[in-house]
Amino acid sequence: MVVSVSVVLLLVVIAALLMHNKNLKVSHAIVCGLLGFCLAGSSLAPTIQSTVASTADLVSTIRP
Known part of the structure; x- marks a missing residue:
């Protein structure tokens, strides 16, 4: 649920x-x-x- 809360907050900020x-x-x-x-x-x-x-799980596995 941490990812979904973070995504919602990010989208709220972007929309605002x-x-x-x-x-x-x-x-x-x-x-x-x-x-x-x-x-x-x-x-x-x-x-x-x-x-x-x-997608977040996939991105988190990528190492620079």
């Missing part, structure tokens, strides 16, 4: 910055959409969360 700058582009809308999926209890939220967790 984008809304503050008032320049919402397609990529920014995708970030806001991901935030909505992470916060919602829909049937797609567990799939997105598991994908994010798998």
Whole structure:
């Protein structure tokens, strides 16, 4: 659950910055959409969360 909380907080900060700058582009809308999926209890939220967790696990195994 640590990864999902971190992702939600990161997406909240990014969405707040984008809304503050008032320049919402397609990529920014995708970030806001991901935030909505992470916060919602829909049937797609567990799939997105598991994908994010798998990606985080993959990235954490990479050594520079």
